[in-house]
Amino acid sequence: MAEKVWFITGASRGFGREWAIAALERGDKVAATARDISTLDDLVDKYGDLLLPLKLDVTDYDADFAAVAEAHAHFGRLDVVVNNAGYGQFGFIEELTQEEARAQIETNLFGALWVTQAALPFFREQGSGHLLQVSSIGGITAFQNIGIYNASKWALEGFSQSLAAEVGPFGVHVTLIEPGGFSTDWGGSSALHSTELPDYADAHAAAAASRAARYSSPGNPSATSDVILAIVDADEPPLRIFLGETPLATAKADYASRIAEWEKWQHLSSAAQG
């Protein structure tokens, strides 16, 4: 298989770093972006010219277009664009400040949207390309104390599914990667937390217990690399794929519960048709 050229945002740690290393290890070329480019120094030392480190804050629209163009000019093509940069904003809906809510959407949704827009003209011209959007089981179902994160990932899911229909005719693939709980820094040092309202003290305890139960056996991030390589090498990659053992059952249970509720109220839905 011919080597691929990747563009990966948020490559300083977590999945982004794992997948950049996996691609480089097999001889692919990678444009790796990070807000702090020094986090990529060890990869530059190890992989040399295979790696193009780029300083990028994905919330900067113009900088996203410039970074994608630079990667394309440097390597001569772009095969896989991975929108991985993102973080979790914890907080009950009532606790979120305007700045916290907007910043979560800026990074997780608009950052991915701008990079996607920057890549599309190159993909269309090539007649090929693969966008990997790092979503989450939290982009399929929702949990208390993380509603604005859910909003950002659900939004990513919605536009990416629509996008797949828009760019399929040009030979461009879109895959939503939906991890369950993994032992990345996602819920730790990468996460942000709103100031807690006293009235929600009991709710915070309940939310923490519920989260602990969901993440009782987190996955190993390095085990995801082979799966990512299999997805980008597939002739017909999926629109959606989970990472981990638990998401499928979680999603099926949520969908079944939604359908049961919609069916229960279907008499009203039909009456509303007029």
Place this chain on the structure above:
Amino acid sequence: MSGNPETGNSEAGEPVTGKVWFITGSSRGFGREWATAALERGDRVAATARTVESIADLSARFGDAVLALQLDVNDRAAAFEAVAAAHKHFGRLDVVVNNAGYGHFGFIEELTEAEAREQFDTNVFGALWVTQAALPLLREQGSGHILQVSSLGGIVATYPGLGMYHASKWALEGLSQALSVEVARFGIAVTLIEPGGFDTEWSGASALRSERLGAYDEIRAEQSVVRKQTLAKGGDPAATAAAVMAIVDAEHPPLRVFFGSAPLRLVKREYAERIAEWEEWNDLAVAAQGQ
């Protein structure tokens, strides 16, 4: 479904026991239909619109039962002020309807930065700010019902040309599902109303459109045919009013309800397809778990 039989007549100045509503985007479409239906049964309504002149006729017809408020939901401080004004004026708040919104048409590659942000500002952040403003008041009452006007397009997104609208409604869905768990303990209900196609001005005068890229003209033409077929079966907005009254009067309202007969079948098929794809790739998903 009728309202509270003890509902008084506010025009006569008698004490009233009906519900107090706060409805954004009351100038037209569903917002106007539901405001009118609530007022006709004797409920009181704080009706907001970007221009207060567009709801002057409601005040003329229903008098003191209406509080007309100028509001652009994109302005968080203004949203908090409007909700506080409504609560102060009527003494309570029972039903908050986040209805203000519009559809932005454009392929993902065609969207300008401003177009993408504005779609999200109105459809998601507008609803979020009004929701945040209402929550302390509803928690203090120990009751309240937040109605989020979503869409069938907040559940499925299989068509091209509406990606940012889908993003906004999917975001509203995710946020509201989380919210429903958060506030149930305070006696507050959340319902996502998901209309299929209706004969509102949603895809007409209310809609915004991106400048077109020629590369997408062929797909756009195909999509236009599909859309016309769908719109031919549009529902009657007036028929939704009774359904909304039934939902706000329900002892246990749903988290989600479709408006229209077609969405259920479409969504069941879409969910079955998603599950089939996830299952097809689940060996890889499980392998990714590692040790």
